[in-house]
Amino acid sequence: MAEGKRPADFDLEQFLPYLLNQAAEATSKSFHATYKATYGMTRTQWRVLANLGKFGSMTARDICLISHIEKTKVSRAVSGLEEDGLLSRATSPQDRRAEILSLTERGREVFADLGQRALAYDMALRAQIGPEMAAQLDGLLRRIIADGPAGGGED
Amino acid sequence: MAEGKRPADFDLEQFLPYLLNQAAEATSKSFHATYKATYGMTRTQWRVLANLGKFGSMTARDICLISHIEKTKVSRAVSGLEEDGLLSRATSPQDRRAEILSLTERGREVFADLGQRALAYDMALRAQIGPEMAAQLDGLLRRIIADGPAGGGED
DNA sequence: CAGTAATAGTTGCAATCGCAACCAAGTCAA
DNA sequence: TTGACTTGGTTGCGATTGCAACTATTACTG
Numbered sequence: 001m002a003e004g005k006r007p008a009d010f011d012l013e014q015f016l017p018y019l020l021n022q023a024a025e026a027t028s029k030s031f032h033a034t035y036k037a038t039y040g041m042t043r044t045q046w047r048v049l050a051n052l053g054k055f056g057s058m059t060a061r062d063i064c065l066i067s068h069i070e071k072t073k074v075s076r077a078v079s080g081l082e083e084d085g086l087l088s089r090a091t092s093p094q095d096r097r098a099e100i101l102s103l104t105e106r107g108r109e110v111f112a113d114l115g116q117r118a119l120a121y122d123m124a125l126r127a128q129i130g131p132e133m134a135a136q137l138d139g140l141l142r143r144i145i146a147d148g149p150a151g152g153g154e155d
Numbered sequence: 156m157a158e159g160k161r162p163a164d165f166d167l168e169q170f171l172p173y174l175l176n177q178a179a180e181a182t183s184k185s186f187h188a189t190y191k192a193t194y195g196m197t198r199t200q201w202r203v204l205a206n207l208g209k210f211g212s213m214t215a216r217d218i219c220l221i222s223h224i225e226k227t228k229v230s231r232a233v234s235g236l237e238e239d240g241l242l243s244r245a246t247s248p249q250d251r252r253a254e255i256l257s258l259t260e261r262g263r264e265v266f267a268d269l270g271q272r273a274l275a276y277d278m279a280l281r282a283q284i285g286p287e288m289a290a291q292l293d294g295l296l297r298r299i300i301a302d303g304p305a306g307g308g309e310d
Numbered sequence: 311c312a313g314t315a316a317t318a319g320t321t322g323c324a325a326t327c328g329c330a331a332c333c334a335a336g337t338c339a340a
Numbered sequence: 341t342t343g344a345c346t347t348g349g350t351t352g353c354g355a356t357t358g359c360a361a362c363t364a365t366t367a368c369t370g
Contacts, residue, residue, distance in 0.1 A: 010270030012205040016280050017182040019296040024175035026300050031172060050167040061318060075319060097318040097365045115165030125171050128302055129295055140284055140292050141174040145181050147283055216348060230350060252335045252348040
């Protein structure tokens, strides 16, 4: 057989997980700076806030399921947000292990503020790559996320 | 004005940075398990190794520039890889601050092994979403990465 | 009902990260 | 040359992570 090229050399720059990661970091960075500077929030805190802002009230478990964040991470983010007075907990009457989380008035304000900014940021991002392309990208990403690890593995 | 919908509520699930991050994590996870289990490497170590595997020899600085990884992260990854006998350093004759990094024989072996696996993993991933779609995704991601933060900002 | 297994959430600890401060070497200008 | 500035790389340290162990509560199962 030909001696020219070996069985295709691996190139990090073509590796999908790497590209995704780079893109994720590139796009997260600037917005991360926003909520960190303005409200001293971590990424997980921002995500928990966003989920609560969207869904109203839910348990930590729900947040884990929806956003695929480790439960310890959620737990600590919740503590942080509570300390900052952005959310409150209430033991569920049905299940006294579970705590129903909801945003406080202030939490809703912060969510409204950051939500707007995020929206603007997102639109700018999408404008950059073109709206149709962005829509397509959306679909692809969702598929990747849904399919889980290659091969449809479980974990 | 209409009272129906407010100025569009923010939805995390539609937020591009979030989607990218989810996709990145979903796709990284399983491969991360591979190099961690097999060689006890961290992600940064794997990336440094991959860069050296591709480019032959380079300085830590080069790696930083190419892969946008923090220099402290690179520094520690390099130490780790050196300890494990996968790479060696040599002070640059031109600039005695700089160290020229190159893979050892063993390092090249490991790269060959992981490179193959990564290639296979990547192909499986691409097969899942369809080859043309994958190619398109590639382009979009590269654009996002290149453009940097929305608005073409610098940092 | 006792007894075991699952589940919601927290905590401890070791490893990792990010940022600032820090050396050591190189550059540039007077 | 000397002194101010830049640059390659490392180190210290507080904050964040991930994983395993743990508490409290609920759900099964005989």
